[in-house]
Amino acid sequence: MTKYQKQTRLLAAVDCIVFGFDGHTMRLLLIQRALEAERGKWSLMGGFVQPHESADEAAKRVLHALTGLQGVYLEQLHTFSDPARDPIERTLSIAYFSLIDISQYEKQLSEEYHAEWFDLSAAPRLIFDHNEMVAMAKEKLRYKAALHPLLFELLPKKFTLPQLQTLFEGVYETKFDKRNFSRKLLSTGLLVRQADKDMSASRKGAFYYKLNSKNYKAKFQDFLNLIPRTGAR
Protein backbone atom coordinates (compact mmCIF):
# COMPACT_ATOMS: atom_id res chain seq x y z
CA MET A 1 0.00 0.00 0.00
CA THR A 2 1.38 3.35 -1.01
CA LYS A 3 1.77 5.77 1.86
CA TYR A 4 1.81 9.54 1.85
CA GLN A 5 5.53 10.24 1.78
CA LYS A 6 7.34 13.13 3.40
CA GLN A 7 4.46 14.17 5.62
CA THR A 8 4.93 14.57 9.34
CA ARG A 9 2.89 12.34 11.63
CA LEU A 10 1.62 13.89 14.85
CA LEU A 11 0.32 12.66 18.14
CA ALA A 12 -3.43 12.94 18.53
CA ALA A 13 -5.10 13.06 21.90
CA VAL A 14 -8.61 13.48 23.21
CA ASP A 15 -9.45 15.57 26.28
CA CYS A 16 -12.80 15.46 28.04
CA ILE A 17 -14.47 18.37 29.77
CA VAL A 18 -16.88 16.69 32.18
CA PHE A 19 -19.64 18.81 33.68
CA GLY A 20 -21.81 17.85 36.61
CA PHE A 21 -24.39 19.54 38.81
CA ASP A 22 -24.53 18.95 42.55
CA GLY A 23 -27.92 20.53 43.19
CA HIS A 24 -26.43 23.93 43.86
CA THR A 25 -23.62 24.73 41.46
CA MET A 26 -22.04 23.53 38.23
CA ARG A 27 -19.01 21.34 38.74
CA LEU A 28 -16.08 20.27 36.65
CA LEU A 29 -14.29 16.93 36.98
CA LEU A 30 -10.50 17.15 36.99
CA ILE A 31 -7.67 14.72 37.57
CA GLN A 32 -4.12 14.99 38.70
CA ARG A 33 -1.97 14.30 35.72
CA ALA A 34 -0.02 11.03 35.90
CA LEU A 35 2.48 11.79 33.13
CA GLU A 36 5.35 14.17 32.75
CA ALA A 37 5.33 17.03 31.88
CA GLU A 38 3.49 18.70 34.71
CA ARG A 39 2.88 15.50 36.68
CA GLY A 40 0.60 16.18 39.61
CA LYS A 41 -0.96 19.32 38.13
CA TRP A 42 -4.70 19.48 37.59
CA SER A 43 -5.79 18.47 34.16
CA LEU A 44 -8.70 17.34 32.06
CA MET A 45 -8.97 13.62 31.58
CA GLY A 46 -7.36 12.70 28.30
CA GLY A 47 -5.53 10.05 26.39
CA PHE A 48 -3.99 9.32 23.04
CA VAL A 49 -6.05 8.17 20.11
CA GLN A 50 -5.13 4.57 19.44
CA PRO A 51 -4.40 3.16 16.00
CA HIS A 52 -7.73 1.42 15.51
CA GLU A 53 -10.18 3.73 17.21
CA SER A 54 -11.83 6.95 16.15
CA ALA A 55 -11.62 10.05 18.32
CA ASP A 56 -15.21 9.47 19.45
CA GLU A 57 -14.28 5.99 20.57
CA ALA A 58 -11.20 7.28 22.34
CA ALA A 59 -13.26 9.87 24.19
CA LYS A 60 -15.80 7.25 25.24
CA ARG A 61 -13.04 4.98 26.45
CA VAL A 62 -11.38 7.74 28.46
CA LEU A 63 -14.65 8.87 29.95
CA HIS A 64 -15.62 5.38 30.94
CA ALA A 65 -12.26 4.90 32.61
CA LEU A 66 -12.74 8.08 34.59
CA THR A 67 -16.36 7.79 35.64
CA GLY A 68 -17.35 4.18 35.15
CA LEU A 69 -20.25 5.50 33.09
CA GLN A 70 -21.36 4.48 29.64
CA GLY A 71 -23.87 6.03 27.30
CA VAL A 72 -23.36 9.51 28.67
CA TYR A 73 -23.81 12.70 26.70
CA LEU A 74 -20.61 13.32 24.80
CA GLU A 75 -20.05 15.78 22.01
CA GLN A 76 -17.01 16.86 20.06
CA LEU A 77 -16.17 20.43 20.94
CA HIS A 78 -13.12 21.63 19.05
CA THR A 79 -9.67 20.54 17.98
CA PHE A 80 -6.77 22.40 19.54
CA SER A 81 -3.68 22.39 17.41
CA ASP A 82 -1.24 25.09 18.44
CA PRO A 83 2.16 23.57 17.63
CA ALA A 84 3.42 24.57 21.07
CA ARG A 85 0.41 23.54 23.14
CA ASP A 86 2.21 20.54 24.60
CA PRO A 87 5.82 21.34 25.51
CA ILE A 88 7.00 17.73 25.30
CA GLU A 89 5.98 16.96 21.78
CA ARG A 90 3.56 18.34 19.30
CA THR A 91 0.13 16.86 20.03
CA LEU A 92 -3.24 17.68 18.54
CA SER A 93 -6.04 17.52 21.02
CA ILE A 94 -9.62 16.80 20.04
CA ALA A 95 -11.65 18.14 22.95
CA TYR A 96 -15.01 16.66 23.94
CA PHE A 97 -17.51 17.89 26.39
CA SER A 98 -19.68 15.66 28.45
CA LEU A 99 -22.64 16.07 30.78
CA ILE A 100 -23.15 13.51 33.49
CA ASP A 101 -25.53 12.89 36.32
CA ILE A 102 -23.20 13.43 39.21
CA SER A 103 -25.16 11.10 41.46
CA GLN A 104 -24.22 8.18 39.22
CA TYR A 105 -20.56 9.01 39.35
CA GLU A 106 -18.57 6.22 40.98
CA LYS A 107 -16.19 7.62 43.50
CA GLN A 108 -14.21 4.38 43.71
CA LEU A 109 -12.98 4.68 40.20
CA SER A 110 -12.28 8.33 40.51
CA GLU A 111 -9.86 7.78 43.35
CA GLU A 112 -7.81 5.55 41.16
CA TYR A 113 -7.30 8.62 39.00
CA HIS A 114 -7.07 11.18 41.79
CA ALA A 115 -10.13 12.83 40.30
CA GLU A 116 -12.02 15.61 42.01
CA TRP A 117 -15.04 17.77 41.39
CA PHE A 118 -14.39 21.51 41.34
CA ASP A 119 -16.82 24.36 41.44
CA LEU A 120 -16.86 25.46 37.81
CA SER A 121 -16.43 29.10 38.70
CA ALA A 122 -13.44 28.31 40.95
CA ALA A 123 -11.48 25.83 38.90
CA PRO A 124 -7.71 25.80 39.40
CA ARG A 125 -5.12 26.55 36.78
CA LEU A 126 -4.88 23.58 34.45
CA ILE A 127 -2.05 22.25 32.33
CA PHE A 128 -1.40 23.27 28.75
CA ASP A 129 -4.42 24.89 27.10
CA HIS A 130 -6.99 23.07 29.21
CA ASN A 131 -8.38 26.25 30.76
CA GLU A 132 -9.09 27.49 27.27
CA MET A 133 -10.88 24.24 26.50
CA VAL A 134 -13.02 24.59 29.61
CA ALA A 135 -13.89 28.16 28.72
CA MET A 136 -14.99 27.10 25.26
CA ALA A 137 -17.02 24.21 26.64
CA LYS A 138 -18.75 26.49 29.11
CA GLU A 139 -19.66 28.89 26.36
CA LYS A 140 -20.93 26.12 24.13
CA LEU A 141 -23.00 24.69 26.97
CA ARG A 142 -24.67 28.04 27.55
CA TYR A 143 -25.22 28.54 23.89
CA LYS A 144 -26.68 25.15 23.20
CA ALA A 145 -28.72 24.81 26.38
CA ALA A 146 -30.51 28.05 25.57
CA LEU A 147 -31.95 26.41 22.48
CA HIS A 148 -32.03 22.69 23.15
CA PRO A 149 -33.11 20.57 26.11
CA LEU A 150 -29.59 19.62 27.05
CA LEU A 151 -29.33 20.26 30.75
CA PHE A 152 -31.54 17.30 31.61
CA GLU A 153 -28.43 15.20 31.04
CA LEU A 154 -27.08 16.63 34.28
CA LEU A 155 -30.04 15.51 36.38
CA PRO A 156 -31.24 12.13 37.59
CA LYS A 157 -34.07 10.49 35.67
CA LYS A 158 -36.54 11.88 38.18
CA PHE A 159 -36.15 15.53 39.05
CA THR A 160 -38.26 18.41 40.29
CA LEU A 161 -38.98 21.78 38.72
CA PRO A 162 -37.17 23.66 41.47
CA GLN A 163 -34.09 21.49 40.85
CA LEU A 164 -34.30 22.17 37.14
CA GLN A 165 -34.63 25.89 37.72
CA THR A 166 -31.65 25.94 40.07
CA LEU A 167 -29.65 24.17 37.38
CA PHE A 168 -30.58 26.72 34.72
CA GLU A 169 -29.84 29.53 37.12
CA GLY A 170 -26.43 28.00 37.81
CA VAL A 171 -25.54 27.67 34.15
CA TYR A 172 -26.66 31.20 33.31
CA GLU A 173 -25.58 32.77 36.59
CA THR A 174 -28.85 34.58 37.05
CA LYS A 175 -32.31 34.17 38.56
CA PHE A 176 -35.49 33.35 36.67
CA ASP A 177 -39.09 33.96 37.61
CA LYS A 178 -40.40 30.56 38.69
CA ARG A 179 -43.89 31.10 37.28
CA ASN A 180 -42.58 31.91 33.83
CA PHE A 181 -39.95 29.21 34.06
CA SER A 182 -42.37 26.44 34.89
CA ARG A 183 -44.89 27.59 32.30
CA LYS A 184 -42.25 27.65 29.59
CA LEU A 185 -40.75 24.30 30.46
CA LEU A 186 -44.10 22.59 30.83
CA SER A 187 -45.30 24.04 27.54
CA THR A 188 -42.52 22.21 25.70
CA GLY A 189 -44.28 18.91 26.28
CA LEU A 190 -40.98 17.41 27.37
CA LEU A 191 -41.93 16.81 30.99
CA VAL A 192 -44.18 14.18 32.46
CA ARG A 193 -45.31 14.72 36.01
CA GLN A 194 -44.96 11.73 38.31
CA ALA A 195 -47.31 10.81 41.11
CA ASP A 196 -44.68 11.11 43.83
CA LYS A 197 -42.90 14.05 45.33
CA ASP A 198 -39.44 14.87 46.52
CA MET A 199 -40.00 15.56 50.20
CA SER A 200 -36.36 16.23 51.03
CA ALA A 201 -36.21 19.92 50.24
CA SER A 202 -39.46 21.27 51.63
CA ARG A 203 -42.43 20.38 53.79
CA LYS A 204 -44.85 20.62 50.97
CA GLY A 205 -42.74 18.52 48.63
CA ALA A 206 -42.11 19.05 44.94
CA PHE A 207 -43.51 16.80 42.25
CA TYR A 208 -41.05 14.67 40.37
CA TYR A 209 -40.95 14.87 36.59
CA LYS A 210 -39.44 12.61 33.99
CA LEU A 211 -38.54 13.38 30.42
CA ASN A 212 -40.98 12.35 27.75
CA SER A 213 -38.28 10.61 25.76
CA LYS A 214 -40.27 10.56 22.54
CA ASN A 215 -40.80 14.32 22.56
CA TYR A 216 -37.26 14.76 23.80
CA LYS A 217 -35.79 13.14 20.73
CA ALA A 218 -38.23 14.85 18.40
CA LYS A 219 -37.74 18.33 19.78
CA PHE A 220 -34.06 18.19 20.49
CA GLN A 221 -33.16 19.83 17.24
CA ASP A 222 -35.85 22.50 17.46
CA PHE A 223 -35.09 25.93 18.76
CA LEU A 224 -36.89 26.08 22.05
CA ASN A 225 -35.77 29.40 23.42
CA LEU A 226 -35.51 28.14 26.96
CA ILE A 227 -33.91 31.22 28.44
CA PRO A 228 -35.76 34.48 29.11
CA ARG A 229 -34.47 37.43 27.10
CA THR A 230 -34.09 39.48 30.21
CA GLY A 231 -32.00 36.75 31.82
CA ALA A 232 -28.52 35.71 30.84
CA ARG A 233 -27.55 34.93 27.36
Added chain:
Amino acid sequence: MTKYQKQTRLLAAVDCIVFGFDGHTMRLLLIQRALEAERGKWSLMGGFVQPHESADEAAKRVLHALTGLQGVYLEQLHTFSDPARDPIERTLSIAYFSLIDISQYEKQLSEEYHAEWFDLSAAPRLIFDHNEMVAMAKEKLRYKAALHPLLFELLPKKFTLPQLQTLFEGVYETKFDKRNFSRKLLSTGLLVRQADKDMSASRKGAFYYKLNSKNYKAKFQDFLNLIPRTGAR
Protein backbone atom coordinates in the same frame (compact mmCIF):
# COMPACT_ATOMS: atom_id res chain seq x y z
CA MET B 1 13.45 16.47 25.75
CA THR B 2 11.44 13.45 26.82
CA LYS B 3 8.96 12.27 24.26
CA TYR B 4 5.77 10.33 24.71
CA GLN B 5 6.93 6.80 24.06
CA LYS B 6 4.99 4.00 22.41
CA GLN B 7 2.24 6.22 21.05
CA THR B 8 1.29 6.10 17.42
CA ARG B 9 1.68 9.27 15.38
CA LEU B 10 -0.96 9.99 12.75
CA LEU B 11 -1.28 12.15 9.69
CA ALA B 12 -3.37 15.25 10.22
CA ALA B 13 -5.03 17.05 7.35
CA VAL B 14 -7.36 19.99 6.94
CA ASP B 15 -10.22 20.05 4.44
CA CYS B 16 -12.13 23.19 3.49
CA ILE B 17 -15.79 23.35 2.58
CA VAL B 18 -16.05 26.56 0.58
CA PHE B 19 -19.49 28.03 0.03
CA GLY B 20 -20.39 30.76 -2.43
CA PHE B 21 -23.55 32.37 -3.75
CA ASP B 22 -23.94 33.27 -7.41
CA GLY B 23 -27.03 35.43 -7.05
CA HIS B 24 -29.38 32.52 -7.60
CA THR B 25 -28.18 29.41 -5.81
CA MET B 26 -25.68 28.27 -3.21
CA ARG B 27 -22.50 26.88 -4.66
CA LEU B 28 -19.73 24.66 -3.46
CA LEU B 29 -16.11 24.88 -4.60
CA LEU B 30 -14.49 21.54 -5.45
CA ILE B 31 -11.22 20.46 -6.97
CA GLN B 32 -10.01 17.44 -8.82
CA ARG B 33 -7.73 15.58 -6.52
CA ALA B 34 -4.07 15.61 -7.55
CA LEU B 35 -2.89 12.72 -5.34
CA GLU B 36 -3.49 9.05 -5.30
CA ALA B 37 -5.73 7.51 -4.08
CA GLU B 38 -8.67 8.59 -6.19
CA ARG B 39 -6.68 10.97 -8.37
CA GLY B 40 -8.99 12.94 -10.60
CA LYS B 41 -12.07 12.49 -8.44
CA TRP B 42 -13.86 15.51 -7.03
CA SER B 43 -12.75 16.50 -3.60
CA LEU B 44 -12.69 19.26 -1.08
CA MET B 45 -9.55 21.33 -1.03
CA GLY B 46 -7.26 20.00 1.64
CA GLY B 47 -3.70 19.52 2.71
CA PHE B 48 -1.59 18.15 5.50
CA VAL B 49 -0.94 20.11 8.65
CA GLN B 50 2.72 21.08 8.61
CA PRO B 51 5.05 20.74 11.59
CA HIS B 52 5.05 24.38 12.59
CA GLU B 53 1.55 25.50 11.81
CA SER B 54 -1.75 25.12 13.63
CA ALA B 55 -4.76 23.66 11.89
CA ASP B 56 -6.23 27.16 11.54
CA GLU B 57 -3.09 28.29 9.80
CA ALA B 58 -3.12 25.25 7.56
CA ALA B 59 -6.73 25.92 6.58
CA LYS B 60 -5.94 29.55 5.80
CA ARG B 61 -2.98 28.52 3.72
CA VAL B 62 -4.99 25.98 1.76
CA LEU B 63 -7.83 28.37 1.20
CA HIS B 64 -5.55 31.11 0.02
CA ALA B 65 -3.92 28.71 -2.41
CA LEU B 66 -7.31 27.77 -3.81
CA THR B 67 -9.00 31.12 -4.04
CA GLY B 68 -6.29 33.75 -3.80
CA LEU B 69 -8.33 35.27 -0.98
CA GLN B 70 -7.22 36.28 2.47
CA GLY B 71 -9.21 37.29 5.50
CA VAL B 72 -12.23 35.27 4.50
CA TYR B 73 -14.72 33.77 6.91
CA LEU B 74 -13.29 30.49 8.10
CA GLU B 75 -14.48 28.39 10.98
CA GLN B 76 -13.51 25.02 12.31
CA LEU B 77 -16.34 22.58 11.74
CA HIS B 78 -15.48 19.12 13.04
CA THR B 79 -12.68 16.60 13.14
CA PHE B 80 -13.24 13.39 11.23
CA SER B 81 -11.29 10.50 12.58
CA ASP B 82 -12.66 7.19 11.39
CA PRO B 83 -9.55 4.95 11.20
CA ALA B 84 -10.58 3.83 7.72
CA ARG B 85 -11.62 7.19 6.27
CA ASP B 86 -8.54 7.38 4.07
CA PRO B 87 -7.71 4.02 2.48
CA ILE B 88 -4.04 4.82 1.94
CA GLU B 89 -3.06 5.62 5.47
CA ARG B 90 -4.83 6.65 8.60
CA THR B 91 -5.38 10.41 8.47
CA LEU B 92 -7.33 12.67 10.78
CA SER B 93 -9.09 15.47 9.00
CA ILE B 94 -9.95 18.74 10.66
CA ALA B 95 -12.71 20.17 8.48
CA TYR B 96 -13.27 23.92 8.10
CA PHE B 97 -16.07 25.74 6.46
CA SER B 98 -15.66 28.99 4.67
CA LEU B 99 -17.95 31.60 3.16
CA ILE B 100 -16.62 33.69 0.34
CA ASP B 101 -17.88 36.41 -1.95
CA ILE B 102 -17.88 34.52 -5.20
CA SER B 103 -17.32 37.68 -7.22
CA GLN B 104 -13.90 38.08 -5.65
CA TYR B 105 -12.89 34.57 -6.49
CA GLU B 106 -9.96 34.51 -8.86
CA LYS B 107 -10.57 32.11 -11.66
CA GLN B 108 -6.92 32.09 -12.73
CA LEU B 109 -5.81 30.42 -9.58
CA SER B 110 -8.66 28.01 -9.58
CA GLU B 111 -7.66 26.64 -12.95
CA GLU B 112 -4.31 25.72 -11.58
CA TYR B 113 -6.20 23.43 -9.20
CA HIS B 114 -8.89 22.32 -11.63
CA ALA B 115 -11.39 23.87 -9.28
CA GLU B 116 -15.05 24.28 -10.14
CA TRP B 117 -18.18 25.66 -8.57
CA PHE B 118 -21.05 23.21 -8.19
CA ASP B 119 -24.64 23.82 -7.37
CA LEU B 120 -24.77 22.82 -3.71
CA SER B 121 -27.86 20.71 -4.20
CA ALA B 122 -26.29 18.88 -7.14
CA ALA B 123 -22.78 18.20 -5.93
CA PRO B 124 -21.08 15.08 -7.26
CA ARG B 125 -19.89 12.15 -5.23
CA LEU B 126 -16.72 13.15 -3.43
CA ILE B 127 -13.76 11.15 -2.20
CA PHE B 128 -13.51 9.61 1.24
CA ASP B 129 -15.95 11.12 3.72
CA HIS B 130 -16.11 14.52 2.03
CA ASN B 131 -19.82 14.27 1.26
CA GLU B 132 -20.43 13.80 4.95
CA MET B 133 -18.34 16.88 5.68
CA VAL B 134 -20.34 18.92 3.21
CA ALA B 135 -23.60 17.71 4.72
CA MET B 136 -22.45 18.73 8.18
CA ALA B 137 -21.26 22.11 6.93
CA LYS B 138 -24.58 22.75 5.24
CA GLU B 139 -26.43 21.93 8.40
CA LYS B 140 -24.19 24.15 10.48
CA LEU B 141 -24.58 27.00 8.03
CA ARG B 142 -28.36 26.78 8.28
CA TYR B 143 -28.22 26.52 12.00
CA LYS B 144 -25.88 29.41 12.55
CA ALA B 145 -27.27 31.73 9.90
CA ALA B 146 -30.71 31.48 11.51
CA LEU B 147 -29.30 33.14 14.60
CA HIS B 148 -26.33 35.20 13.50
CA PRO B 149 -25.70 37.59 10.61
CA LEU B 150 -23.43 35.21 8.78
CA LEU B 151 -24.69 35.14 5.24
CA PHE B 152 -23.42 38.64 4.53
CA GLU B 153 -20.03 36.99 4.10
CA LEU B 154 -21.34 35.55 0.85
CA LEU B 155 -22.28 38.91 -0.65
CA PRO B 156 -20.25 41.83 -1.98
CA LYS B 157 -19.80 44.82 0.31
CA LYS B 158 -22.72 46.53 -1.38
CA PHE B 159 -25.83 44.45 -1.82
CA THR B 160 -29.56 44.94 -2.18
CA LEU B 161 -32.40 43.61 -0.06
CA PRO B 162 -33.75 41.45 -2.90
CA GLN B 163 -30.30 39.88 -3.27
CA LEU B 164 -30.14 39.23 0.44
CA GLN B 165 -33.57 37.67 0.43
CA THR B 166 -32.72 35.42 -2.50
CA LEU B 167 -29.66 34.28 -0.59
CA PHE B 168 -31.66 33.43 2.53
CA GLU B 169 -34.24 31.67 0.41
CA GLY B 170 -31.49 29.66 -1.22
CA VAL B 171 -29.96 28.59 2.05
CA TYR B 172 -33.30 27.61 3.58
CA GLU B 173 -34.85 26.32 0.37
CA THR B 174 -38.05 28.24 0.88
CA LYS B 175 -39.69 31.60 0.16
CA PHE B 176 -40.11 34.45 2.59
CA ASP B 177 -42.55 37.32 2.57
CA LYS B 178 -40.54 40.29 1.39
CA ARG B 179 -42.34 42.82 3.62
CA ASN B 180 -41.60 40.83 6.74
CA PHE B 181 -38.10 40.01 5.59
CA SER B 182 -37.12 43.60 4.98
CA ARG B 183 -38.71 44.78 8.22
CA LYS B 184 -36.89 42.15 10.23
CA LEU B 185 -33.52 42.71 8.62
CA LEU B 186 -33.75 46.49 8.81
CA SER B 187 -34.82 46.32 12.45
CA THR B 188 -31.52 44.65 13.36
CA GLY B 189 -29.70 47.91 12.78
CA LEU B 190 -27.09 46.04 10.78
CA LEU B 191 -27.86 47.63 7.44
CA VAL B 192 -27.01 51.09 6.18
CA ARG B 193 -28.84 52.22 3.09
CA GLN B 194 -26.65 53.77 0.41
CA ALA B 195 -27.61 56.61 -1.89
CA ASP B 196 -27.24 54.59 -5.07
CA LYS B 197 -29.22 51.77 -6.54
CA ASP B 198 -28.54 48.58 -8.39
CA MET B 199 -30.23 49.19 -11.73
CA SER B 200 -29.25 45.89 -13.27
CA ALA B 201 -32.14 43.74 -12.09
CA SER B 202 -35.14 46.00 -12.50
CA ARG B 203 -36.31 49.28 -14.00
CA LYS B 204 -36.99 50.86 -10.69
CA GLY B 205 -33.67 49.82 -9.20
CA ALA B 206 -32.99 48.49 -5.72
CA PHE B 207 -31.14 50.46 -3.07
CA TYR B 208 -27.75 49.21 -2.10
CA TYR B 209 -27.01 48.53 1.55
CA LYS B 210 -23.77 48.07 3.41
CA LEU B 211 -23.19 46.44 6.77
CA ASN B 212 -22.87 48.69 9.76
CA SER B 213 -19.66 47.05 10.84
CA LYS B 214 -19.84 48.33 14.40
CA ASN B 215 -23.28 46.86 14.98
CA TYR B 216 -22.25 43.79 13.04
CA LYS B 217 -19.47 42.96 15.46
CA ALA B 218 -21.56 43.86 18.49
CA LYS B 219 -24.59 41.84 17.48
CA PHE B 220 -22.87 38.88 15.94
CA GLN B 221 -23.11 36.85 19.10
CA ASP B 222 -26.72 37.78 19.83
CA PHE B 223 -29.57 35.55 18.84
CA LEU B 224 -31.30 37.44 16.11
CA ASN B 225 -33.88 34.96 14.93
CA LEU B 226 -33.49 35.86 11.29
CA ILE B 227 -35.68 33.12 9.88
CA PRO B 228 -39.48 33.15 10.00
CA ARG B 229 -41.00 30.27 11.95
CA THR B 230 -43.25 29.39 9.08
CA GLY B 231 -40.26 29.21 6.76
CA ALA B 232 -37.58 26.59 6.91
CA ARG B 233 -36.27 25.16 10.10
Added chain:
DNA sequence: TCAAAAGTGTTATGAGTACACCCATGG
Protein backbone atom coordinates in the same frame (compact mmCIF):
# COMPACT_ATOMS: atom_id res chain seq x y z
C1' DT C 1 -49.73 27.99 64.19
C1' DC C 2 -45.86 29.10 61.86
C1' DA C 3 -42.08 28.83 58.66
C1' DA C 4 -40.49 27.50 54.22
C1' DA C 5 -40.82 26.13 49.81
C1' DA C 6 -44.21 24.77 46.00
C1' DG C 7 -47.47 25.96 42.95
C1' DT C 8 -50.41 28.82 40.15
C1' DG C 9 -53.20 33.15 37.16
C1' DT C 10 -53.62 37.79 34.98
C1' DT C 11 -52.37 41.55 32.35
C1' DA C 12 -49.67 44.35 29.25
C1' DT C 13 -46.36 44.67 25.78
C1' DG C 14 -43.96 43.50 21.70
C1' DA C 15 -42.71 40.35 18.07
C1' DG C 16 -44.23 37.70 14.38
C1' DT C 17 -47.22 36.74 10.64
C1' DA C 18 -50.47 37.19 6.98
C1' DC C 19 -51.86 39.92 3.58
C1' DA C 20 -52.34 43.82 -1.10
C1' DC C 21 -51.40 47.88 -3.13
C1' DC C 22 -48.59 51.80 -5.04
C1' DC C 23 -44.03 53.36 -7.01
C1' DA C 24 -40.36 54.14 -10.33
C1' DT C 25 -38.41 53.28 -14.52
C1' DG C 26 -36.98 51.76 -19.32
C1' DG C 27 -38.66 50.22 -23.22
Added chain:
DNA sequence: CCATGGGTGTACTCATAACACTTTTGA
Protein backbone atom coordinates in the same frame (compact mmCIF):
# COMPACT_ATOMS: atom_id res chain seq x y z
C1' DC D 1 -48.47 53.44 -21.27
C1' DC D 2 -47.32 49.28 -19.62
C1' DA D 3 -44.67 45.53 -17.74
C1' DT D 4 -41.45 44.49 -14.16
C1' DG D 5 -39.55 44.25 -9.93
C1' DG D 6 -39.03 47.42 -5.58
C1' DG D 7 -40.93 49.15 -1.67
C1' DT D 8 -44.18 49.86 2.13
C1' DG D 9 -48.53 49.60 6.20
C1' DT D 10 -52.05 47.28 9.06
C1' DA D 11 -54.48 44.15 11.87
C1' DC D 12 -54.39 39.90 14.31
C1' DT D 13 -52.36 36.44 17.09
C1' DC D 14 -49.31 34.61 20.20
C1' DA D 15 -45.27 34.51 23.14
C1' DT D 16 -43.04 36.88 26.70
C1' DA D 17 -42.42 39.20 30.95
C1' DA D 18 -43.80 41.36 35.11
C1' DC D 19 -46.00 40.67 39.11
C1' DA D 20 -48.33 38.28 44.42
C1' DC D 21 -50.99 35.30 46.67
C1' DT D 22 -52.51 30.57 48.25
C1' DT D 23 -51.26 25.75 49.45
C1' DT D 24 -49.05 22.14 51.91
C1' DT D 25 -47.09 20.08 55.77
C1' DG D 26 -43.60 19.01 59.40
C1' DA D 27 -41.95 20.82 63.42
